[in-house]
Amino acid sequence: MIIETDLKEVLGEIKQQLNEIQKDVTDLKIDMAIVKTTVNSLENRLDSLENGLEKLETEQKTLVKDISDLKGAKSLIIPIIVAVTTSLITLLIRAIPNP
DSSP: OOOOOOHHHHHHHHHHHHHHHHHHHHHHHHHHHHHHHHHHHHHHHHHHHHHHHHHHHHHHHHHHHHHHHHHHHHHHHHHHHHHHHHHHHHHHHHHSOOO
């Protein structure tokens, strides 16, 4: 079997296929640049969210400490009231004259 093909035709087809491949490579480069830009944007947003989360964690720790301090102060109120009441009763008893 003998195949006769003009060399110009073969080279033309090869050139056309190379041009199509080059176009595909260019499209891939553009898509890759878009993906890189998107990844960078997402990384920046993630960093921002992490900073916000760190601030929230700090605020939460502060609030937990403040609440525990308030609970401690609340537990001191009853002994203070008892001490003041006892002092007032003692003063009243001493104020009553002895016969």
